[in-house]
Amino acid sequence: VETVATQTRHEIMEQPSVLGRVVDNNWPLAVEYAQAIRDAGVTNVLVAARGTSDHAATYAKYLFGAHNRLIVAQAAPSLYTYYHQSPRLDRTLVIGISQSGVSPDIVEVLADARSQGALTLAVTNSENSPLASTASLVLPCLAGPESAVAATKTYTAELACMAVLSAAMEGAPERRAELETMPGAVSEALMLQPQVSQHAERYRYMESCVVLSRGFNFATAQEIALKAKELAYVHTQAYSAADFMHGPLASLYEGFPLFAIVVSGAVYSTLYDSLKATLERQAELIVLSDMDEALRLSRHGLRIPRVPEWLSPIVAVIPGQWFALDLALTKGYDPDKPRAIHKVTETR
Amino acid sequence: VETVATQTRHEIMEQPSVLGRVVDNNWPLAVEYAQAIRDAGVTNVLVAARGTSDHAATYAKYLFGAHNRLIVAQAAPSLYTYYHQSPRLDRTLVIGISQSGVSPDIVEVLADARSQGALTLAVTNSENSPLASTASLVLPCLAGPESAVAATKTYTAELACMAVLSAAMEGAPERRAELETMPGAVSEALMLQPQVSQHAERYRYMESCVVLSRGFNFATAQEIALKAKELAYVHTQAYSAADFMHGPLASLYEGFPLFAIVVSGAVYSTLYDSLKATLERQAELIVLSDMDEALRLSRHGLRIPRVPEWLSPIVAVIPGQWFALDLALTKGYDPDKPRAIHKVTETR
Numbered sequence: 001v002e003t004v005a006t007q008t009r010h011e012i013m014e015q016p017s018v019l020g021r022v023v024d025n026n027w028p029l030a031v032e033y034a035q036a037i038r039d040a041g042v043t044n045v046l047v048a049a050r051g052t053s054d055h056a057a058t059y060a061k062y063l064f065g066a067h068n069r070l071i072v073a074q075a076a077p078s079l080y081t082y083y084h085q086s087p088r089l090d091r092t093l094v095i096g097i098s099q100s101g102v103s104p105d106i107v108e109v110l111a112d113a114r115s116q117g118a119l120t121l122a123v124t125n126s127e128n129s130p131l132a133s134t135a136s137l138v139l140p141c142l143a144g145p146e147s148a149v150a151a152t153k154t155y156t157a158e159l160a161c162m163a164v165l166s167a168a169m170e171g172a173p174e175r176r177a178e179l180e181t182m183p184g185a186v187s188e189a190l191m192l193q194p195q196v197s198q199h200a201e202r203y204r205y206m207e208s209c210v211v212l213s214r215g216f217n218f219a220t221a222q223e224i225a226l227k228a229k230e231l232a233y234v235h236t237q238a239y240s241a242a243d244f245m246h247g248p249l250a251s252l253y254e255g256f257p258l259f260a261i262v263v264s265g266a267v268y269s270t271l272y273d274s275l276k277a278t279l280e281r282q283a284e285l286i287v288l289s290d291m292d293e294a295l296r297l298s299r300h301g302l303r304i305p306r307v308p309e310w311l312s313p314i315v316a317v318i319p320g321q322w323f324a325l326d327l328a329l330t331k332g333y334d335p336d337k338p339r340a341i342h343k344v345t346e347t348r
Numbered sequence: 349v350e351t352v353a354t355q356t357r358h359e360i361m362e363q364p365s366v367l368g369r370v371v372d373n374n375w376p377l378a379v380e381y382a383q384a385i386r387d388a389g390v391t392n393v394l395v396a397a398r399g400t401s402d403h404a405a406t407y408a409k410y411l412f413g414a415h416n417r418l419i420v421a422q423a424a425p426s427l428y429t430y431y432h433q434s435p436r437l438d439r440t441l442v443i444g445i446s447q448s449g450v451s452p453d454i455v456e457v458l459a460d461a462r463s464q465g466a467l468t469l470a471v472t473n474s475e476n477s478p479l480a481s482t483a484s485l486v487l488p489c490l491a492g493p494e495s496a497v498a499a500t501k502t503y504t505a506e507l508a509c510m511a512v513l514s515a516a517m518e519g520a521p522e523r524r525a526e527l528e529t530m531p532g533a534v535s536e537a538l539m540l541q542p543q544v545s546q547h548a549e550r551y552r553y554m555e556s557c558v559v560l561s562r563g564f565n566f567a568t569a570q571e572i573a574l575k576a577k578e579l580a581y582v583h584t585q586a587y588s589a590a591d592f593m594h595g596p597l598a599s600l601y602e603g604f605p606l607f608a609i610v611v612s613g614a615v616y617s618t619l620y621d622s623l624k625a626t627l628e629r630q631a632e633l634i635v636l637s638d639m640d641e642a643l644r645l646s647r648h649g650l651r652i653p654r655v656p657e658w659l660s661p662i663v664a665v666i667p668g669q670w671f672a673l674d675l676a677l678t679k680g681y682d683p684d685k686p687r688a689i690h691k692v693t694e695t696r
Contacts, residue, residue: 043438046419067433071394071437073392073419076413078615079410082563087417087418091438092392208583215426226595230595230599231598243402246399247399250688251578267430341597345593
């Protein structure tokens with residue numbers, strides 16, 4: 001695949017600078033918000049988001065669970081917009097995540113929360129949006145205008161906002177230092193583009209595939225699956241490896257393409273074992289990993305830079321973004337303007 | 349497709365009697381548990397489940413949200429088993445749903461909750477299981493032994509357990525009466541088998557498809573997608589229609605098979621509009637509905653019996669179970685013993 005200058009490519013390349021900005025600018029805000037969250041006696045979190053932003057909610061579920069001992073529920077917006085019932089929100093922090101900040105259903109969840117007196121936080125790339133003006137706290141994505149239809153830089157910026165907030169709530173000094181190293185690792189990961197490009201051609205006629213991970217990187221699997229769907233129109237599906245073993249494993253056949261994100265950390269060994277089970281069914285495995293052992297599982301491996309596990313989703317999604325882009329180009333599609341969808345989807 | 353006597357078929361047919369038993373036997377238990385839940389000052393719910401049982405958790409999220417004003421979070425078991433961090437559970441009801449009651453990760457979520465002093469409830473088909481003995485409250489599925497690998501009667505029994513509990517918590521007398529009508533509607537839905545069978549052959553060479561719904565029946569879409577995957581090895585994927593519009597719509601092409609569950613009720617109109625958008629992209633639509641207007645969208649419609657929306661997932665899944673079974677038979681697979689998976693999957 002030749003390198004074509006697309007808007008999507010341009011926005012993918014902007015990520016290190018956007019992420020550096022999010023860490024620097026949002027840290028003092030996050031420290032202040034962490035105090036407000038403690039003062040409100042928050043015991044659980046409700047996140048309202050759709051599409052790509054909902055994958056940032058998945059990340060928050062693992063991150064706030066593992067580092068902040070908070071239960072995270074993903075909101076069902078239709079409860080507000082169609083069933084006209086809202087859950088009671090005692091001691092709940094309600095977070096709305098939306099690049100544009102305009103989707104009416106997400107705004108409605110926050111408006112209801114505010115009317116119930118709950119603490120509300122908007123994570124958005126548009127500080128003048130209805131979502132931002134509805135929430136009492138705002139963490140901006142600081143990504144600049146995103147004009148490609150598929151979200152790339154705003155996705156990693158949303159993850160970084162969550163990471164900064166979690167670190168500030170936890171108050172452990174090493175977290176701040178770990179955050180500082182993350183934009184550099186993202187730059188490293190961007191260098192994988194030529195290697196990814198070589199792979200893309202092989203999958204020109206792939207009709208469907210599965211993306212597998214677990215824990216923090218289940219969000220990465222969801223996001224890579226969605227990008228491949230939006231840009232290259234492939235029927236991709238993301239699974240937590242544990243859920244995959246509960247049934248969908250049956251649908252694997254010889255040569256079926258299975259992408260796996262397997263980074264070092266708490267779930268590495270269980271994920272490694274699950275992948276070995278898929279090899280027994282002769283799946284074609286494509287591994288994104290920072291571990292030699294996992295990379296040896298497959299002839300189609302991509303080594304990603306090592307960062308602490310909690311930050312790895314921000315790094316590991318990068319080769320997936322490249323893959324979706326290159327696959328779209330290989331297939332002759334315009335990645336900046338996928339068919340049928342628009343930049344802002346207003347759902348109720 | 350000839351009617352073949354399989355264990356799966358036998359268990360599908362048992363559903364009306366199982367469901368009648370769940371309503372009758374579990375009602376007094378649910379009334380007692382509802383009191384315990386009020387006494388514990390429960391404000392939110394955490395559900396731990398995997399595979400089919402996780403779709404019962406999806407149902408609980410909408411049902412407890414719309415009828416009981418409770419936030420429902422779906423647990424991330426790896427937080428307990430690998431990250432060794434558990435969320436704080438102030439005023440949280442923790443529900444474990446598992447047919448077998450043996451999956452270690454689900455048991456661990458309940459054990460942790462109990463050690464934190466939270467109220468715990470097991471919904472299981474095995475009253476002597478580790479899950480049942482770990483929980484302080486048990487709602488039995490009363491489905492008898494389920495020996496086919498793919499869960500059918502235990503799925504609808506799990507939904508019915510949730511419905512009975514929600515109705516008891518709500519305390520509205522009409523709910524009890526509505527519950528009484530549900531097993532008869534399930535018997536009606538079972539009569540769709542010959543019609544479904546006629547459809548199955550058409551999809552012999554379908555490689556992937558999408559199952560769409562919203563609200564209460566998002567659970568139905570998830571469950572039908574999983575059955576087709578487990579029994580007929582089709583790459584199916586379930587979406588909430590609103591999420592589908594946020595990106596995956598791009599991957600539709602002419603003739604792509606799209607199953608939709610569109611029942612009367614709060615989300616009917618929005619779902620109908622979404623389906624019209626998929627027709628603009630020339631998808632092949634297969635509609636399960638109790639509404640003439642929706643059935644007219646497609647030459648491939650199946651009319652399902654009308655019940656109140658909150659109970660419709662127990663009825664609407666039935667033609668999907670038949671479809672997965674008939675598709676497996678059409679393709680020459682053994683539905684009772686799908687390749688690669690086992691009845692009990694123990695994940696950590």
